[in-house]
Amino acid sequence: MKLRWDTAVGVLLVAVFLTGLGTTDGFASRDNLAFAFNDIAEVALMALPMTLLVVAGQVDLSVASMLGLGSALTGQLWDAGWAFETIVPVVLLVGVAGGLINGWLVTRVGLPSLAVTIGTLALYRGLASVVLGTGAITDFPETYAKWAVDTTTVPGTFLTYPVVLFIVLAAIAAVVLHATGLGRSLFAIGAQEDAAYFAGIRVKRVKLLLFVVSGLISAFAGVVFTLRYGSARADNGQGFEMLVIASVLLGGVDFDGGKGTLFGAVAGVLLIGVLKNLLTLNDVANEVQVIVTGLLLVASVLTPRLITTVSAWRHRRAAASTS
Amino acid sequence: MKSSPARRRAAATAAAVCALAVALAGCGGTTKKDSDNSGPARTDAKADPGAPLKKGLKLAFLPKQINNPYEKLIDQAGITAAGEFGGKGKEVGPSDASASSQVTYINTLVQQRQDAILIAANDPNAVCGPLKQAMKKDIKVVAYDSDTAPACRQLFINQAGSEEIGRSQVQHLAKQLDYKGEIAILSATQNATNQNTWIRFMQDELRKPAYKNMKLVKTVYGDDDDQKSFQETQGLLKAYPKLKGIIAPTTVGIAAAARYISGSSYEGKVVLNGLGTPNQMRKYVKDGTVAQFSLWDPKKLGYLGSYAAAALASGQITGAEGEKFKAGKLGEYTVGENGEIILGPPTVFDKSNIDKFDF
Numbered sequence: 001m002k003l004r005w006d007t008a009v010g011v012l013l014v015a016v017f018l019t020g021l022g023t024t025d026g027f028a029s030r031d032n033l034a035f036a037f038n039d040i041a042e043v044a045l046m047a048l049p050m051t052l053l054v055v056a057g058q059v060d061l062s063v064a065s066m067l068g069l070g071s072a073l074t075g076q077l078w079d080a081g082w083a084f085e086t087i088v089p090v091v092l093l094v095g096v097a098g099g100l101i102n103g104w105l106v107t108r109v110g111l112p113s114l115a116v117t118i119g120t121l122a123l124y125r126g127l128a129s130v131v132l133g134t135g136a137i138t139d140f141p142e143t144y145a146k147w148a149v150d151t152t153t154v155p156g157t158f159l160t161y162p163v164v165l166f167i168v169l170a171a172i173a174a175v176v177l178h179a180t181g182l183g184r185s186l187f188a189i190g191a192q193e194d195a196a197y198f199a200g201i202r203v204k205r206v207k208l209l210l211f212v213v214s215g216l217i218s219a220f221a222g223v224v225f226t227l228r229y230g231s232a233r234a235d236n237g238q239g240f241e242m243l244v245i246a247s248v249l250l251g252g253v254d255f256d257g258g259k260g261t262l263f264g265a266v267a268g269v270l271l272i273g274v275l276k277n278l279l280t281l282n283d284v285a286n287e288v289q290v291i292v293t294g295l296l297l298v299a300s301v302l303t304p305r306l307i308t309t310v311s312a313w314r315h316r317r318a319a320a321s322t323s
Numbered sequence: 324m325k326s327s328p329a330r331r332r333a334a335a336t337a338a339a340v341c342a343l344a345v346a347l348a349g350c351g352g353t354t355k356k357d358s359d360n361s362g363p364a365r366t367d368a369k370a371d372p373g374a375p376l377k378k379g380l381k382l383a384f385l386p387k388q389i390n391n392p393y394e395k396l397i398d399q400a401g402i403t404a405a406g407e408f409g410g411k412g413k414e415v416g417p418s419d420a421s422a423s424s425q426v427t428y429i430n431t432l433v434q435q436r437q438d439a440i441l442i443a444a445n446d447p448n449a450v451c452g453p454l455k456q457a458m459k460k461d462i463k464v465v466a467y468d469s470d471t472a473p474a475c476r477q478l479f480i481n482q483a484g485s486e487e488i489g490r491s492q493v494q495h496l497a498k499q500l501d502y503k504g505e506i507a508i509l510s511a512t513q514n515a516t517n518q519n520t521w522i523r524f525m526q527d528e529l530r531k532p533a534y535k536n537m538k539l540v541k542t543v544y545g546d547d548d549d550q551k552s553f554q555e556t557q558g559l560l561k562a563y564p565k566l567k568g569i570i571a572p573t574t575v576g577i578a579a580a581a582r583y584i585s586g587s588s589y590e591g592k593v594v595l596n597g598l599g600t601p602n603q604m605r606k607y608v609k610d611g612t613v614a615q616f617s618l619w620d621p622k623k624l625g626y627l628g629s630y631a632a633a634a635l636a637s638g639q640i641t642g643a644e645g646e647k648f649k650a651g652k653l654g655e656y657t658v659g660e661n662g663e664i665i666l667g668p669p670t671v672f673d674k675s676n677i678d679k680f681d682f
Contacts, residue, residue, distance in 0.1 A: 025434075025435070026434030026435060026436075027434075029434060031430075031433070031434070031456075032430070032434045035430045039426070039427055039430075078354075078355055079355065081354050081355060081356075082352075082354065083352020083353055083354050084352070084353045084354070085352055085353065086352065134513035134514065134544075135513075135514065136422070136446055136447075136448060136449075136514050138448040138472075139355060141353045141355075143353055144353070149452055150430075151452075151456060225423075228452075229422065229423055229426065229446075229448075229449040229452070230448055230449065230451060230452055231422055231446055231448040231449040233422060233446070233449075233514060235421065235422075235513070235514075236422070236423070237423075238421060239419070239421075276427070277427075277431075280415075280427055280428065280431045281431050281434060281435065283413070283415060285389070286389055286416070286417055286418040287418060290418065
């Protein structure tokens with residue numbers, strides 16, 4: 001018997017969802033489901049490149065700060081009278097630049113990604129404050145805002161457009177991770193970087209690409225966040241990096257690299273989102289919610305290790321009894 | 324000299340994004356020329372001042388963050404008041420005071436079909452979308468303590484006129500400092516609506532000739548977090564050795580600042596004034612760290628909020644200027660312009676009266 005953790009998280013997600021349907025008024029309403037999933041759209045989007053990074057044994061802690069920088073830029077340029085159609089590509093470029101900085105520091109200077117991105121977490125958040133200062137900028141164009149809010153859904157469903165985008169990108173990320181040579185090289189780098197290098201994988205190039213994609217998507221998440229709340233601020237998305245990483249770990253992606261599935265990470269994000277919505281609907285205090293999430297995380301890190309230990313012990317016992 | 328794959332890739336990406344930008348910009352630009360600045364939320368409903376207060380109204384208080392001691396007082400008094408007219412109140416809220424954290428709760432309260440949401444906004448605009456949704460579904464929205472954009476609520480329960488609060492803070496401190504010296508402000512979060520309005524009035528007051536020998540050297544933000552406020556106070560006093568006075572217009576901030584100053588070398592050299600609660604500040608007033616501070620009675624604010632929300636939900640008022648309603652034992656109140664209802668002037672607390680209050 002071998003139950004994989006990511007399957008377990010998927011089962012747990014379905015169970016929580018069904019519990020919600022059965023017990024809680026208003027949970028199943030289209031408005032609520034649209035809101036619940038849209039509410040984690042940015043975290044979910046940033047969790048995709050994060051999954052690939054963690055599989056390759058890397059981490060990007062600067063994602064939420066890049067979201068904030070994207071938001072601050074969107075606001076400041078909009079306020080300066082730029083056309084929104086010009087602002088978005090510029091913000092994406094800044095995301096790419098931020099990703100390049102992370103990637104270069106990791107690959108050229110050879111620093112560990114944890115150290116580099118703790119630095120750029122502060123740097124990009126600081127830049128966001130420089131760009132926008134302490135205020136908030138509002139009144140974004142309805143033309144675009146309506147695509148981000150939870151009141152606009154694909155007709156007949158509860159899927160909002162940021163969520164649809166997430167589904168599309170998640171499908172692409174799943175194919176990349178599990179069905180391409182690039183995906184296999186990520187696992188190889190995460191498992192044993194030197195071996196991967198000697199096997200002919202361009203380790204530096206792959207890593208750089210991952211950080212660039214992460215920066216790009218985080219900056220875009222900044223645009224989505226800004227439109228969704230109708231408020232551009234330098235401190236938008238503060239602390240989201242922890243939510244993103246927690247979701248990925250909850251989905252059974254191994255922080256040591258080399259192990260994990262995209263399905264697990266997606267299930268992890270959705271579980272955190274659905275659980276938050278369900279607990280809030282039932283007036284469960286925030287402190288308790290944090291404890292629940294924490295316990296889930298500890299379980300997700302511990303359980304696979306426990307399973308391994310128990311099966312090894314069984315093996316030993318079986319071996320001992322036959323000899 | 325080989326061009327590295329990474330560099331080539333970066334250049335390609337940049338080129339692609341630029342091309343995209345040009346392509347998009349070609350579609351004609353959407354710029355901010357067409358923003359709408361609507362006034363307070365309006366309903367076409369007619370007010371019926373004679374309508375009885377409905378029984379069994381469900382009111383939900385949504386503070387900036389759930390462990391804000393000052394707003395907890397307001398909310399609890401409001402919940403108690405709801406009991407007076409046969410309603411049911413509750414308090415829910417986020418554990419951090421960020422703009423986005425309240426939105427989840429608003430959505431939830433809409434799903435729970437509350438009759439009214441009373442909110443102290445962390446950001447005047449981030450909560451707008453969901454509040455407008457709530458009003459569409461005939462859930463009444465009343466802001467208190469920290470206002471939303473006027474279009475996103477029907478009423479705002481203001482503790483005192485913002486101008487009066489802001490100016491009186493400077494007037495009180497100036498008297499204590501004999502109108503000279505460097506001063507600083509320790510605020511809550513950088514975007515708190517109420518804080519920023521008060522600070523604007525403080526700055527305006529300081530421009531008057533009477534204050535020509537006083538200088539506002541810095542405004543720092545403690546995020547309504549005890550530890551951060553403590554550290555910011557420490558930083559201020561280290562960075563500005565000539566500092567003579569600090570205004571902390573936030574209950575969390577003033578308590579943290581008092582704790583730092585009390586027993587430090589700055590005690591007696593730096594005057595601290597601001598907005599605080601008697602229970603938090605009692606020992607600092609008694610030991611002489613702080614001579615005076617001010618606040619309005621948060622319990623009355625919550626009480627008034629509950630009655631205003633009930634009057635709104637029962638159709639006695641709609642939020643239009645000039646409408647009148649009776650707020651239980653506080654008597655009659657009138658809706659001012661922009662749906663504002665003013666509670667009354669703040670109280671100054673010092674050694675002589677602090678023991679008369681317990682909150």
